[in-house]
Amino acid sequence: MTIQTINAAQLQQWQQQQKDFVLLDVREDNEVQYAAIPGYLHIPMNMIPLRQNELPDDKPIVIYCHHGMRSMQVALYLQDTGFENLYNLKGGIDAWSREVDCNIPTY
Template sequence: MRPITDNEVTVEDLAERLRGDDGLVVLDVREPWEVELCHIGGSLHIPLGQLPTAVAALPRDRDIAVLCHHGMRSAHATQWLRTQGFDRAINLAGGIDAWARRIDPTMKVY
């Protein structure tokens, strides 16, 4: 991934990464009702409020792209994950909304 900053990546770069099979984990921290509306296939869903108790389920040896609706909750999650030793966590700039608008226009926006 070519980061926007040390902690962010564009939806275009994430889409490019997902076309390959390099072990990237996509972590969706939105609420269940949001994931029901739309999601990136194959992503791991852990709502932000449950992240502290579910963090052990995440791999420390792989890149983790974190997403939410617009990128604010996932930015907080990315920052928190990095304080927990997940140095390869990176935020998806613009979140699922940017993904739907620029990568998958068939995806529902909300």
């Protein structure tokens, strides 16, 4: 089974429609302090196995990192542990900064 992807514009639509979902940021603390998409839940990638119980299993989870590689690994891990309705943000926060909100710095 493959992980669904969502692009920055689709994610912005979800936010504007106030769709009920979790926006999971799996980057490191210093990355989150530098730039983040509003409304995120932060669980660093290496903490996911210890903290996955904080994630709801009854609503979509959009996972993001810098460019989309770490978030895809987390999505595959969560899928293996039984989570469904997972989305990987294509291009990560870098795409969000370039396509949706240029006020969020790129790095």
